[in-house]
Amino acid sequence: MKTYTAAVIGLSQISQGRLPKPRSLSATDPMPRSHVSAYAAHPRVKLVGACDLMPAALEKFNATWRDVHPDTRLYSDYREMLEAEKPDIVSVITPDDKHADIVVNAANRGVRGIWCEKPIATTLADADRMIEAVERNNTAMTVSHTRRWMPIFHKARELVRDKTYGELKILTATMYYSRAMMFRNGTHIFDMLCFLADARPEWLIGELEDGFDGFDRYRGDGGNEITSEPSANAYIKFANGVRANMMMLKSNNATNVLEMVFENAVARMAGDGQIVVNRVDGPPATSTRGAISVTQAIGHEDWLADRELGTLSELVQALDTGAKPALSPPRAARQTLAVLLAILESHKQGNAKVMIDAGPS
């Protein structure tokens, strides 16, 4: 089988973190939770280059990864690295407002596969020029909305598509968590609402956390400082009639809840990897309750193994076949960004109903 070369740009924790335990493609093993460890775990990809502007980040790579990636060359200029290494795959793990130029540059240089962190960008104009560049250059690109590689969400969408319990009507998500920041962490859940609704988001009514009335633009430098970014609530209408509610609240307690209301059942994603279903199509006394075990239901397809390794496996498969990665394509990530930006606009307009510029699918 063909092997591929890869390079990473930006060397923070999600890029080069390392768990103490070795991992495999098993769905039950700990997630690699970093790009560099996914490259270490994938038997057909060799990491040839790593780049960061900060010497300390490069030193950390040496301290953390030399035993596993002995030949990886280090760079402080990504253009120089792309020119010298000509990698097949590039990871873009810089702050959110710094994804666009790098993706466009890499696509124009002929990089075949791009693995870009989420959210895709901070403006729709940037997302559009990224999409234009990868489509014009026939580049395979995937965006790290990592829940798209988790079996539980595939099982949930299977319930939607198979109409096992009738049509999906309502999605309700609650993010009650210290880092309930709309762009940093919320993007994953807004993306899941789009994934599960399985239709274009049309319009929404949004609200930002108290004290963030002036937050009308996301600068992309969020992440480390929780107070730099608001949580957000939204009521979203999708083209197929599905309504979604997203409620976020920063809290030192932690719970994330996702519920799906179908015509004949309510399904709740439980923290233990199961979906608990309450049937509601009989009189209340006869309603039944059951749990779907997701590991059993989905099995161990390699690209569903876990988040980062799943993302890389799908990208490798795309390079093998010439197909485009289907699970988190840039146009889907643009839709999620459009939802986030529409919330800012709605709040600015006094919580008005605003149309979502979701672009073509």
Ligand SMILES: NC(=O)c1ccc[n+]([C@@H]2O[C@H](COP(=O)([O-])OP(=O)(O)OC[C@H]3O[C@@H](n4cnc5c(N)ncnc54)[C@H](O)[C@@H]3O)[C@@H](O)[C@H]2O)c1
């Ligand atoms: N998928 C996830 O669950 C997840 C988790 C954490 C972060 N992220 C995403 O990862 C990205 C990075 O976030 P972070 O908080 O780790 O960022 P960060 O600011 O902590 O680190 C980014 C690194 O990129 C480097 N960098 C910036 N511009 C560069 C350039 N032109 N060339 C080379 N290196 C450059 C910086 O020096 C820094 O070391 C963001 O898009 C963020 O949203 C995703």
